[in-house]
Amino acid sequence: MTREHRTARLGRYFWWQYHDYMLHQAPATAVVLAMYAYLTLMPILNGSMTNERRYTVATLPMSVVQGFFSDAMASFILLGTLFATNGIVATDRKRGFYRFYFAKPVSAPRFYTNAFIANGSGMLTVSLLLLAAFAFTVRPVLPLSFIPVVAAMYIAFGGVGFMLSTIWRFDWLSLVTVAIVSSLGWGMWGEDKGIRGWLVHLLPPMHRTAELYSYVAGTTTSFPWTTQLWLTGYGTVCFVIGLWILRTRSLATQ
Amino acid sequence: MARQRRACRCRRRARLTPNERRALGDSPFVHFAEVGKTYRGLRRRVAAVVDVSLDIQRGEVFGLAGPNGAGKSTLIALLLGYLKPTSGAITIGGSRPREFVERHGVGYLSELVTIPPRWRLEEALSRYALLAGVETKRVRQRVAELVERLGLVEHWGKQIRQLSKGNLQRVGLAQALLHDEQLVILDEPTHGLDPVWTQRFREIVGDLRHPERAIFIASHNLDELQRVADRVAIIDHGRVQRVVQTRATAKDSGAIPYRIVISRGIATAHELLPSAREVAPGELALPPLSVEALNESLSRLLAQGVLVASVTPVYSSLEREFREAVQADPSSLHSPA
Numbered sequence: 001m002t003r004e005h006r007t008a009r010l011g012r013y014f015w016w017q018y019h020d021y022m023l024h025q026a027p028a029t030a031v032v033l034a035m036y037a038y039l040t041l042m043p044i045l046n047g048s049m050t051n052e053r054r055y056t057v058a059t060l061p062m063s064v065v066q067g068f069f070s071d072a073m074a075s076f077i078l079l080g081t082l083f084a085t086n087g088i089v090a091t092d093r094k095r096g097f098y099r100f101y102f103a104k105p106v107s108a109p110r111f112y113t114n115a116f117i118a119n120g121s122g123m124l125t126v127s128l129l130l131l132a133a134f135a136f137t138v139r140p141v142l143p144l145s146f147i148p149v150v151a152a153m154y155i156a157f158g159g160v161g162f163m164l165s166t167i168w169r170f171d172w173l174s175l176v177t178v179a180i181v182s183s184l185g186w187g188m189w190g191e192d193k194g195i196r197g198w199l200v201h202l203l204p205p206m207h208r209t210a211e212l213y214s215y216v217a218g219t220t221t222s223f224p225w226t227t228q229l230w231l232t233g234y235g236t237v238c239f240v241i242g243l244w245i246l247r248t249r250s251l252a253t254q
Numbered sequence: 255m256a257r258q259r260r261a262c263r264c265r266r267r268a269r270l271t272p273n274e275r276r277a278l279g280d281s282p283f284v285h286f287a288e289v290g291k292t293y294r295g296l297r298r299r300v301a302a303v304v305d306v307s308l309d310i311q312r313g314e315v316f317g318l319a320g321p322n323g324a325g326k327s328t329l330i331a332l333l334l335g336y337l338k339p340t341s342g343a344i345t346i347g348g349s350r351p352r353e354f355v356e357r358h359g360v361g362y363l364s365e366l367v368t369i370p371p372r373w374r375l376e377e378a379l380s381r382y383a384l385l386a387g388v389e390t391k392r393v394r395q396r397v398a399e400l401v402e403r404l405g406l407v408e409h410w411g412k413q414i415r416q417l418s419k420g421n422l423q424r425v426g427l428a429q430a431l432l433h434d435e436q437l438v439i440l441d442e443p444t445h446g447l448d449p450v451w452t453q454r455f456r457e458i459v460g461d462l463r464h465p466e467r468a469i470f471i472a473s474h475n476l477d478e479l480q481r482v483a484d485r486v487a488i489i490d491h492g493r494v495q496r497v498v499q500t501r502a503t504a505k506d507s508g509a510i511p512y513r514i515v516i517s518r519g520i521a522t523a524h525e526l527l528p529s530a531r532e533v534a535p536g537e538l539a540l541p542p543l544s545v546e547a548l549n550e551s552l553s554r555l556l557a558q559g560v561l562v563a564s565v566t567p568v569y570s571s572l573e574r575e576f577r578e579a580v581q582a583d584p585s586s587l588h589s590p591a
Contacts, residue, residue: 001435001436001464003436003466006387007387012384013385095370097368099364100368100429102336103334103360103362103439104359104385104386104387105358105359105387106385250337250338252337
């Protein structure tokens, strides 16, 4: 027995966390997105959305494909991040799993940063698989900006989800609420010069995400750097606040 | 260089305030200095731990006993740094609990063994071994050793949710023993274990004894604590009511009642011990006696050819102390386990 410091082998543990994501969240993300794709594409293919004009996947106009890709990406990122960060901290607290984790030489902020990165890596893996499936079944599109945008959006939404998960157990509900309130708030008071306009600036810039997806889908040509930086900056700040909460708040509720 | 900087940062974080240093003085390995914890709700405040001061030395097995809701689990959560005290300070090896745990780790078995139910036994222990800092190449070997030692070989590939309460308890114990820790904290360690594994547990605690290690055991089982602990703190209503030296207690236990089972000569025993009453065929209940008086009575019986099969105290001396501390009637106790 020694009195020397030692640390957990989080590098190796990362693969367990990645394995957990791929086993539990990844299938759910893929299934939900497949259902979304089916429900969105079928009305276009059978003509109920296109004045009775029927299409096959091969005959779909490029503009329809781009619109579908952009919408599917938006849904994938929101739902994928929701699944990836749902309960990331709160479940361990609620179910008591933290007791054995944090009796080991590991700090909660380091452990959950590892989990956040592992889940993000898992989500990127799933996004690549889905992109490959899209390229194989719909159109052979492989935009270079796809991975950086998915990663940035994971940080943006995931950072908020992570912070909410450190605060209370209803993190998924809060994240959906934040997304809806932000979209509505920015739409209604984004241009307001008064107090409401200021308050809206505290919310994530959800109204700007469509710019990024359109660029990836190829409908716009200039990359919206400010939007990308705003979103990732917002998510990073939320993530750091989450780490601070983990460091300062008691791990046990009672 | 980077390692040195990290070490400096750790030392800065672990540094105590001047008030805490004054309160602590020269600390032993684990030190509770007037520790209090109050839970604040919207409507009421509950003082779970009140002014607890305790010292635990390296090499010691320290027990914690108390009725339900006495504050044992809160005290353990404070010791692990899972909760922060409302008043007072706790140090382990001179550092605050969280700093100590994050730098050295502790062997901890919680009262409720909470492991994700879908994990397989071997997977669960391998994961905890990585978190405990076991060398990656030694993980499999260490897990196999513990699985063997705790009789879990037949459950190797099972999911945690498929294990019985007793087996789950053994998995919890196994994960606490993955690394050679300086501090081992066991909360109700024999809960759910059968008599064979309860006995094995005592042997494991015996093996864990080490001059560099402190072992902290919270239990309802006073007989267990009397057997394995050097000292036992009795806690009630969040306060330490008394700290009992178990070895001294066994020697100077005062007058306690006994039961004697007689194999031959029950009539003679009746004559020699008129104050005893027969509670079952061949079994006599003796009134409270000192150890000296008990031995004198036994000598008289043996001298007259009475064959004594067993002598059992009706309650252990620690149980008596416990009852006194929590103000219950010791005569209402049942036979020890």
